[in-house]
Amino acid sequence: MLADHHAAIRVTVMFTLTKSDLEAAAALVHQHMAPTPQYVWPLLNCETGVTTWVKHENHGPTGAFKVRGGITFIDWLKRIHPNSKGICTATRGNHGQSQARAATAAGLRALVYVPRGNSVEKNEAMKAFGAELVEFGDDFDEAKEEAFRVAQEEDLFIVPPFHEELVRGVATYAYELFTAAPNLDTVYVPIGCGSGICGTILARDALGLTTEIVGVVSDQAQTAKLSVEAGRLIETNSARTFADGMAVRIPVQEAYNIYSKGAARILAVSDDEVAHAMRVYYKTTHNLAEGAGAAPLAGLLQEKAQMQGKTTAVILCGGNVDTEWFQTVLGGHTPEPA
Numbered sequence: 001m002l003a004d005h006h007a008a009i010r011v012t013v014m015f016t017l018t019k020s021d022l023e024a025a026a027a028l029v030h031q032h033m034a035p036t037p038q039y040v041w042p043l044l045n046c047e048t049g050v051t052t053w054v055k056h057e058n059h060g061p062t063g064a065f066k067v068r069g070g071i072t073f074i075d076w077l078k079r080i081h082p083n084s085k086g087i088c089t090a091t092r093g094n095h096g097q098s099q100a101r102a103a104t105a106a107g108l109r110a111l112v113y114v115p116r117g118n119s120v121e122k123n124e125a126m127k128a129f130g131a132e133l134v135e136f137g138d139d140f141d142e143a144k145e146e147a148f149r150v151a152q153e154e155d156l157f158i159v160p161p162f163h164e165e166l167v168r169g170v171a172t173y174a175y176e177l178f179t180a181a182p183n184l185d186t187v188y189v190p191i192g193c194g195s196g197i198c199g200t201i202l203a204r205d206a207l208g209l210t211t212e213i214v215g216v217v218s219d220q221a222q223t224a225k226l227s228v229e230a231g232r233l234i235e236t237n238s239a240r241t242f243a244d245g246m247a248v249r250i251p252v253q254e255a256y257n258i259y260s261k262g263a264a265r266i267l268a269v270s271d272d273e274v275a276h277a278m279r280v281y282y283k284t285t286h287n288l289a290e291g292a293g294a295a296p297l298a299g300l301l302q303e304k305a306q307m308q309g310k311t312t313a314v315i316l317c318g319g320n321v322d323t324e325w326f327q328t329v330l331g332g333h334t335p336e337p338a
Contacts, residue, residue, distance in 0.1 A: 014257050015164055017202040022175040025072055029172045032071045032102075033061050036173065038180050038313070043284035048297075049304050051311045053184065054285065055177045058293060058319030062097040062125070064245075065173050065196060065317045070098030072169030074106050077157060085109060088151035089159035090144035092192075092244040093122025094318050097129050099159055104130030111156055113147040115139050117338030119244060121322045139239060141249045161193035162252040171199030177313060178207050185310035186212040188296035190317055191224045191266065192246045194255025200315070201262035215259055215266040216299035218243050218274070218291075220337075223251045224259065225266040242325060242335040243274050243291025245318060269298040275334040277301060278326070281316070288319035288326065 017025075026035075036059045044052055057065035077084055086109025089099050096112040103110040112131040114123060115138055127133050136146045144161065151158035159166075178184070187204075189197040197215050204211050217225050221239035233256060239247040259266075269277075277294035280301070281287050289297070296314040300307065325335040 017168065017171055017206045019206050021168065022171060022203055022206055025168045026172045026175055028075060029068050029071050029169055033067060035176045036060050038177050041285045044280070047280050047284055048300055048307070048312070050307045050309070052300065053177070053181050053311075053313035054287075055173060055313060055315045056287070057173055057315065057317045058287060058289065062094065062101060062129070063318055063320045064094035064097070064293075065170060065315070066094040066098040067101065068098075068169035068172050069095070069166035069195060070102035070169070073099070073159060073163065073165040074102035074108070076165040078106055081157060084157045086111065086156045087159050088147050088154065088156040089113070090140060090147040090161070091126075092140055092247060093119050093126065093320060094245060095161065096126040096131055096133075097122070100126050100129040100131035109156065111147075111150065111154070113143040113150070115143045119320070119322050122320055125320065139249060140247055162195055162198075162255045167195050167199045167202065170195045171203045173315070174200040174203035175207075178203060178209060178211070181311075181313065182207070182209065183311060184209075184211045184313050186214060186264075186307065187313040187315065188214045188216055188299045189315045190246055190292045190295040191215045191217050191259065192248050192292065193252050194224065194259055196315065196317055197263060198255050198258040201258055205262070212264040213262060214299060214303075215263045216295045217266060217268050218246045218295070219268040219270050221246050221248055222268050223248055224256070225268055227251045227256055228260045228263070228266055240337050241271055241291065242337040243271065243295055244337075245290065245292025246295060247337075267299045267302060269295055269302060271334050271337075273298040273302065275329045278321070278329045279332075282330065287316065288321060289316050290318045290321040293318040
């Protein structure tokens with residue numbers, strides 16, 4: 001089984017997707033979930049000052065874009081490693097829901113590690129989807145290290161935060177968006193470990209489009225931005241932001257290889273800007289956005305002046321925010337991260 005573990009984490013230095021790859025992935029994903037909508041909201045346009053498409057990944061069956069990668073990864077796992085008895089992974093919540101949902105549906109065990117102090121409601125959702133949940137470490141990266149160790153110890157297949165089969169599934173949201181709105185000038189995408197932005201870049205390239213892809217990170221978790229600026233991987237000492245989907249200290253080389261070349265730029269947004277964007281979403285569209293889900297809109301609002309006259313899109317990648325935090329946001333405040 002050790003070879004299986006190595007196969008799980010081995011990703012080519014650089015990979016690409018073709019239009020046929022996207023079509024095949026979308027056909028598989030759409031067997032398990034409907035495509036999510038993309039809308040232009042007039043009131044939101046008033047806030048941004050430009051035509052703004054919203055890709056509503058918060059409308060998926062787990063409330064986040066990660067569900068797509070779970071579908072394609074577990075399908076691949078069952079075909080290529082049919083003797084696997086289960087998976088092990090680490091998450092802040094959305095990836096864990098995705099993997100638990102797909103793995104348990106396939107009859108596999110799903111062992112999921114989260115850091116201490118993780119989102120209460122995301123934890124409950126993962127358990128509801130069938131995850132065996134274990135809290136370990138002070139942040140995602142410590143939980144991930146333990147998950148890798150336990151996977152070998154318990155003969156489970158490790159699901160890393162970045163893998164070709166995850167990205168193949170995630171890229172289908174960008175395929176849907178670009179098919180519906182092929183004339184976009186700029187798309188804003190949040191960055192945690194990188195599957196979302198890489199899937200968007202690969203889908204754009206496969207479709208032969210020239211759309212700018214702008215990555216957005218938390219100013220408290222700037223590992224991707226710092227790495228691109230330095231031309232090499234840069235780890236940070238902490239990633240303390242309430243936008244937990246972006247709370248990553250250690251960049252992923254395979255993701256960096258893609259977004260460092262394919263992203264136009266990477267912006268850093270503050271927790272206050274993210275909270276403001278969450279309020280804007282609710283006021284103008286009555287949609288819930290979690291911190292990482294609102295970060296792209298925060299990035300667009302930061303660049304509002306230079307986007308005038310352009311057609312933009314923001315990826316509302318998830319709406320899984322704890323009730324208490326959202327109450328704090330609606331009250332005009334910014335939640336304190338755990």
